[in-house]
Amino acid sequence: MTHANTATQIAAHEQVLHFPKGQEPSLAPNEWLIWSGSADEGGLPDLEHGKHKVLVPFSWWITHHKESDVTKLAVNGQIGVWFAADDDILKHAELIEAGKALWPVVAAHFPIFRDGRSFSTTALLRDRLQWTGEIRAIGDVLIDQLLQGARVGFDSFSLRPDQNTEVALKQFDLFSVTTQNSWRDRRATANI
Structure with a gap:
């Protein structure tokens, strides 16, 4: 196998914020290289040295x-x-279905923080394609996106390298009541 240039990778924080459904958020070392190679490239990055x-x-x-x-x-x-x-x-649902048995993690890329299409991708993966494994947010991921990301189905976040992970962990404690349904749970209802 020829190895692609590892310079073609997406920058990510050294730690990943994990927030699995029904569990508390936590930090862990980022074990995944995010390669941005094109379909034309045959080789993968070197996985023997480094990640x-x-x-x-x-x-x-x-x-x-x-x-x-x-x-x-x-x-x-x-x-x-x-x-x-x-x-x-959705065009590749069969390939994604086959990937359920192979991929330990899938990710949705935010090319820029204000581009919300990856929220929709994640909601489709969870709702229509019934993805139950880890879905990670990658790319231009800011602390401001964590709560919305957790609501639609992300359960891990590879933050942009300049983001403060300690501040990120505290984002999930900001609100005690959910007023809209989400992937994690149903909204709170008032006792009338």
Whole structure:
């Protein structure tokens, strides 16, 4: 396997904020390289030196998922995919269904913080495609996006490197009552 240039990666904080459904938020080391290679590139980044797991673009996966070295890494839990904000995931529902048995994590990419299409991608993954595994927010992920992200179905966040993880952890304690339904729970109802 030829190895792609690791300079083609998406910057991410050294720690990931995990917030699984029904659990408390926590921080853990970021074990995943977020590779931004194109579908034309054949090789993966070097996974023997540095990080041993890689999130590949879904467009790359579509082209290369049948290659034996890629399949082997996926079966070993070393490959996950990330969806670009403009990926049509419903068009590839069968491929995503097959990925449920392979990918330990999928991610939705925010190319810029004010682009909310990845919220919709995550809601579709949870609601229509019944994704029960980890969904991570990647890219230009700011603390301001955490509560909304948790509501639609994200359960981990790879924050932009300049974000303060201690402040991020406190975001989930800001509100004690939910007034809208979400992926996590139903809204609070008033006793009338």
